[in-house]
Amino acid sequence: MANILERPLITITNIIWSFNQATQQIQVLLVKRAHDPFKNNWALPETFMRANESADHAALRLIKEKIGLTLAEFHTEQLATFTNQHRTTGERALSLAYMTFLPEMTPLQAGYGALDVRWFAFTPLEAAYQLSNQDCLFQTTTTTADEYYQDLPQTPSDQQLAFDHQWILTVACQRILNKLDYQPNILMILGPSFTLREARTIYAAFRKTSLTAIDNSNFKKTHQHLFLEAGTTSQLRVGRPARLYRLKPQN
């Protein structure tokens, strides 16, 4: 009986979000893979779960080892588990996907398994979203899960992320969008406190609209139940300094 049970490898996939204060753009971390499969391809950071290691610990280790991040505090939450049998080419591996919201855009250092690590700018498209840097550009899909997995890329391509990472990213964006109105944890990428303008930037990106399409005055009224005033004001730009807010803790 026991021999017919599946004991798959458990991949921890972590979508790491941050915010570039200089360009006011959302960033997603991608890794250039050092080993096959999908060697030389860009991918979401991944690691295999080890014996006697919790999934949370594995997600933490992933951030430290592969990317060289040493931040003390950041928020990680589970996204979903991806189990399609054709998502890997060789041995079966489930992907336990997490999202991490980094409170700052830290400098990166490629660790084991990575030829390169880069922040990619996250920007809205008409129907989807895209990740881009100077060299590459990737998009989220607009198809359904079934359609996507039917013709999964089995051979590496410069235009596509490794494995089913394009789909995982799509699910992540959908989740963030859904939670924008009742638990906007994505705002944690703005740091411990943020201005309403910064918050509106995030909302605008995921709702595929422009910053100016979201009225500051009305945004404040509609969302103040989610925020607490953080007292002091920032002084980064010309004009009247914005007040700072922080996320109201849950429960």
Add this chain to the structure above:
Amino acid sequence: MANILERPLITITNIIWSFNQATQQIQVLLVKRAHDPFKNNWALPETFMRANESADHAALRLIKEKIGLTLAEFHTEQLATFTNQHRTTGERALSLAYMTFLPEMTPLQAGYGALDVRWFAFTPLEAAYQLSNQDCLFQTTTTTADEYYQDLPQTPSDQQLAFDHQWILTVACQRILNKLDYQPNILMILGPSFTLREARTIYAAFRKTSLTAIDNSNFKKTHQHLFLEAGTTSQLRVGRPARLYRLKPQN
């Protein structure tokens, strides 16, 4: 390297919801375990994922084998994955939890691994929810995940569900509550079409309020963007027959 990787057993746990038309109550399916650990205890239906089997297939097989259900169509969606190392006593097993919304309350038949299978009535409490039948009563928790897993029941008790199933059920209720306003898939337990009164019953239960606290006239206006008219009217009670509605399909 490979030997230090974790290859855990994958448990598919399925929270099966349905609706008792006679009592107008929400039902959850529990199984009395035939084997250790937690032999003779009530638990959520579970099965191990097999080699070359998709998670979806395992969830389907679980419904057929353990419970004897032979319905043609039902909706299954992923809830979350539970990875705590202490959630099982023996060999490590991750729980890939799903929710199934059955369109009718079918008769049950205990299959392999089950001494008994029963529908439990799901009712709201002040702060939590409870499952009950003539003999037993279980509650969802009100603590956090960390607190819950710190003193997990390792020894069977008549008052508690097996493993961490009390916690899994709590997460399920929270998820359904969160999705009530934008994707109320739980309404699928009412069948292909439903009356507004039935829909209000579901909303009332998960919001821990009474049916009469949700005004029919206003409920219709506020939620019609989620529903489509299903034409015909039902004739089950005295009084003006209610119109039927169905869930508006996504996208």
Add this chain to the structure above:
DNA sequence: GCTAAAAAAGTAAAAAATACTTTTAATAAT
């Protein structure tokens, strides 16, 4: 001090949610 920029603060109109009443369509009793 004056001007420009950017956010806060305020305000009136529009829209939506709520509480409540009336009408309609069925059953069951007379």
Add this chain to the structure above:
DNA sequence: ATTATTAAAAGTATTTTTTACTTTTTTAGC
């Protein structure tokens, strides 16, 4: 058949929230 009863649909006025827009405040730079 007529009437009472039930329950839902439909309608309505009040309240509340959202939206679009205007004014004021607070800073930086000249």
